[in-house]
Amino acid sequence: MRFFLMQRNHQVAVIEIAEKTGDIIDVAEVLSAQRIPLGAKHSDGSFDVLSLRKWWAGRGIPASRSGLEHALETLHIPYAELLLVKCSGLSLSDQYWVTPCDAPQNWRDVNFYENDFSDDVGRALFGEGVLSAQPDLCSPCNTSDGFLQKRWRIADGKRILLKAGSGIYKQEPYNEIVATALYDALGMPHVPYWLVEQGGQVMSACACFTNDHTELVTAAQFMRLLPQAQGVSNWEHFNACCRAVEIPDAKKAVCNMLAADFILANTDRHLGNFGFLRDSETLEWKGTAPIYDSGTSLWQMTLTRAINAEAMVPAKPFETSQQSQLKLIAPYVDLPLERLDGFSNKVEEIFRTAAQFDDGRAAKIAAAVSGRIQMLRFNRA
Numbered sequence: 001m002r003f004f005l006m007q008r009n010h011q012v013a014v015i016e017i018a019e020k021t022g023d024i025i026d027v028a029e030v031l032s033a034q035r036i037p038l039g040a041k042h043s044d045g046s047f048d049v050l051s052l053r054k055w056w057a058g059r060g061i062p063a064s065r066s067g068l069e070h071a072l073e074t075l076h077i078p079y080a081e082l083l084l085v086k087c088s089g090l091s092l093s094d095q096y097w098v099t100p101c102d103a104p105q106n107w108r109d110v111n112f113y114e115n116d117f118s119d120d121v122g123r124a125l126f127g128e129g130v131l132s133a134q135p136d137l138c139s140p141c142n143t144s145d146g147f148l149q150k151r152w153r154i155a156d157g158k159r160i161l162l163k164a165g166s167g168i169y170k171q172e173p174y175n176e177i178v179a180t181a182l183y184d185a186l187g188m189p190h191v192p193y194w195l196v197e198q199g200g201q202v203m204s205a206c207a208c209f210t211n212d213h214t215e216l217v218t219a220a221q222f223m224r225l226l227p228q229a230q231g232v233s234n235w236e237h238f239n240a241c242c243r244a245v246e247i248p249d250a251k252k253a254v255c256n257m258l259a260a261d262f263i264l265a266n267t268d269r270h271l272g273n274f275g276f277l278r279d280s281e282t283l284e285w286k287g288t289a290p291i292y293d294s295g296t297s298l299w300q301m302t303l304t305r306a307i308n309a310e311a312m313v314p315a316k317p318f319e320t321s322q323q324s325q326l327k328l329i330a331p332y333v334d335l336p337l338e339r340l341d342g343f344s345n346k347v348e349e350i351f352r353t354a355a356q357f358d359d360g361r362a363a364k365i366a367a368a369v370s371g372r373i374q375m376l377r378f379n380r381a
Contacts, residue, residue: 001100013036017098021082039058066148068080075137085098094280163295186337219317235318250288269317298369
C-alpha cells in the first residue's frame with residue numbers, strides 16, 4: 001500500500017509499506033529531499049529504501065522491551081512493526097508520520113501533541129490487559145524506544161512519559177530524581193523528573209519536551225549531516241557537524257553533560273540519548289536538547305558490596321571508559337562544582353525511600369557519588 005511520508009503537512013516521499021508486516025518495501029519518489037529524516041540516511045549521506053527501512057524499524061518498540069511479547073498477544077498483533085502503521089508512525093519526539101496516498105489526512109487532525117490518544121497499548125505494555133475486545137492501537141507508546149517498560153499518558157493536558165525500574169533494585173526511577181537534583185544544582189538545562197506510583201510500582205515521570213513544531217534530532221541522526229571520513233573519530237565528526245550548522249556552545253554543553261555523567265557513573269549515554277532541537281517547519285536548528293534519560297547510572301545493577309567510586313565504569317558515546325572520556329572532555333568543562341558540597345546527603349535522602357534497597361545501599365551510593373565529585377575536581381585541577 002502506498003503512503004506519503006510526511007513532516008507535519010509537508011510531503012517528503014512516496015513509499016510503499018507491506019500490509020501484512022508493516023515493513024517499508026519501496027521508495028517510489030522523493031518529493032522533498034531537504035526534509036528526508038536525517039536518521040533515514042546512510043552514514044555517507046545517501047538515501048534509499050534500505051536506510052529508510054532501518055529508520056522506520058528504529059521508530060518502533062525494540063524487541064528487547066520488557067513485556068513486549070505478552071503485550072502483542074494481548075493486542076492481537078503478530079509483529080511489533082505493525083504497531084507503527086496503526087499509529088501512522090506518529091511520535092512525541094518528532095513530526096514525521098505516514099498517511100495513505102489515496103486518503104491523505106491532515107497533521108492537525110492526527111498528531112499526538114494536539115489530539116488525545118488511547119491508553120490500550122500502554123496498559124498492554126504493563127501487563128494490565130485492555131478494556132475492549134478491539135483495542136485502539138493509535139498511541140505514541142508504539143514509537144517509544146528503550147528496554148524499560150514505559151508508557152505515554154495525558155495528565156492535565158500534558159503528555160507525560162512514565163518509566164518503570166528493572167532488576168532486583170528497581171533503581172532507575174530514583175536515579176532520574178538524583179540526576180534532576182544534580183542538574184538543578186549545577187544549573188544545567190534538563191528535563192525534570194519526578195516519582196509516581198502506579199499499580200504497586202514506583203516509576204519516573206517527565207513531561208514531553210518537544211511540541212508540534214519542534215523535533216528532537218538525536219546525536220546519532222545529527223551525525224548524518226556530513227559523510228564521516230574513514231579514520232575520523234566519532235568525537236571529531238560530531239564536532240564537525242556542530243560547526244557545519246553553527247550550533248552555539250554545543251561542544252561545551254555536551255562536555256558538561258558527559259562530566260555530569262561521570263559523577264552519576266552513567267553507562268548508557270549513547271548517541272541516541274542526547275541531541276538537538278530543530279524547528280520542523282523552518283528546519284532551523286534551535287540548540288542542544290535538554291538532558292534527558294539518565295536512569296542507567298549510579299550502579300543500578302551492581303550489588304551493594306561492589307559499589308566503589310574508583311571502580312572502572314564503562315562509558316558512551318565517544319570513549320569506552322569513563323576515565324578516558326573524562327580526559328577527552330576535561331578542557332571544555334566549566335561546571336560550578338563548588339555547588340555540590342554536601343550533595344551526597346541529597347543522594348542518600350532520595351535513595352532512602354527506595355523500597356527495594358537493602359540496608360546500606362543508599363549510603364554506599366552516596367559515598368561513591370561524593371568520591372566521583374572529588375575525582376572530577378582533581379581531573380580539572
